[in-house]
Amino acid sequence: MSTCNQPGGAGSPEDENSESSAAQYNQDLKSVLVTSVLNLEKLDVDLYRGTHHWVPRTQRLFGGQIVGQALVAAANSVSDNLFAHSLHCYFVRAGDPKVPVLYQVDRTRDGRSFTVRSVKAIQHGQPILICQASFQIVQPSPLQHQFTMPVVPQPEDLLTVEELIHLYLSKPDLAEKSRQGLNKLLANEVPIEIKPVQPPHFQRIAGAEPKKLFWVRARGYIGEGNMKLHCCVAAYVSDFAFLGTALLPYPNFRAQFSASLDHAMWFHTIFRSDEWMLYECESPWAGGSRGLVQGRLWRRDGVLAASCSQEGVLRVKPVAEPSKL
Numbered sequence: 001m002s003t004c005n006q007p008g009g010a011g012s013p014e015d016e017n018s019e020s021s022a023a024q025y026n027q028d029l030k031s032v033l034v035t036s037v038l039n040l041e042k043l044d045v046d047l048y049r050g051t052h053h054w055v056p057r058t059q060r061l062f063g064g065q066i067v068g069q070a071l072v073a074a075a076n077s078v079s080d081n082l083f084a085h086s087l088h089c090y091f092v093r094a095g096d097p098k099v100p101v102l103y104q105v106d107r108t109r110d111g112r113s114f115t116v117r118s119v120k121a122i123q124h125g126q127p128i129l130i131c132q133a134s135f136q137i138v139q140p141s142p143l144q145h146q147f148t149m150p151v152v153p154q155p156e157d158l159l160t161v162e163e164l165i166h167l168y169l170s171k172p173d174l175a176e177k178s179r180q181g182l183n184k185l186l187a188n189e190v191p192i193e194i195k196p197v198q199p200p201h202f203q204r205i206a207g208a209e210p211k212k213l214f215w216v217r218a219r220g221y222i223g224e225g226n227m228k229l230h231c232c233v234a235a236y237v238s239d240f241a242f243l244g245t246a247l248l249p250y251p252n253f254r255a256q257f258s259a260s261l262d263h264a265m266w267f268h269t270i271f272r273s274d275e276w277m278l279y280e281c282e283s284p285w286a287g288g289s290r291g292l293v294q295g296r297l298w299r300r301d302g303v304l305a306a307s308c309s310q311e312g313v314l315r316v317k318p319v320a321e322p323s324k325l
């Protein structure tokens, strides 16, 4: 994808103190999201092929990967002065991890301010995702407001998911089944890093509010400047652990089948997806074997970077004893 900055982007005063500008990144450790997952192979005009990196235990493709790749395909067909401001997707079939995904872009409309693309992700000749993405030229406005970012501990003061798992594994009274589950989680090669603000309780018995907060960033270095790419990475990241928010009030049920049905996202301003962002997730509603989740991705300086919404199918069954994870 081509490089282009929005105003206030790379090189602007707000970027000078950015953690990325210091030598905090090993720049050789390029994010696999950039080198592989979102690096689509061009087959023809508006036709791309994407391959997989991390595949969830469900053995259906990770929704965030399909959305991120669809956005790459759409963004490749718009000029450098246009930036994604929203996308709306339906996951219509489970993605097959055994074959690549084809992305077919339809140039729906090119306007003076807004440009719309429609992308179909295809496997075995059938759509698995339909996505509409809208792009806009940079347009200033006197209207500007946002909610305030929640006050939470900084990522430096929190443990990563992997560190938390090691901590749990060191507990002498850990049940064998839980140990196996935790070791499986450790073996996951998810290309994003997570630091939960409220680490999951080892033996959660009581239901919790359907809300969670975690710091998240892409693993490895991406670099500043390519805002189109950061949006695609954020699309990938935004689907991770999102729908699980709707299950938090129900420790006595476990998901027999859960999958995202749709995913929508709005990009508000420039951000770096390889820097820590706070993901604030909440589920205002569940019912009818579905759950609705909403999320806000905050830059650590308190600027609202993106908002997300998703509905997923949630088929659950009671657990015999409270979850140990």
Ligand SMILES: CCCC(=O)SCCNC(=O)CCNC(=O)[C@H](O)C(C)(C)COP(=O)(O)OP(=O)(O)OC[C@H]1O[C@@H](n2cnc3c(N)ncnc32)[C@H](O)[C@@H]1OP(=O)(O)O
Residues within 6 Å of the ligand: 056, 060, 061, 062, 063, 064, 091, 092, 093, 094, 095, 239, 240, 241, 243, 257, 258, 259, 260, 261, 313, 315
């Ligand atoms: C890991 C983070 C979250 C993610 O990324 S999820 C990945 C992205 N999202 C997806 O892959 C969803 C893709 N979409 C789909 O698979 C389908 O649209 C979706 C959601 C299954 C729609 O389902 P249906 O219309 O029910 O489709 P279907 O008839 O093919 O059934 C699929 C499986 O569900 C079962 N099912 C359907 N209705 C049911 C019911 N009332 N009670 C219990 N089970 C039911 C059905 O038997 C089938 O099961 P199985 O696959 O044969 O084991």
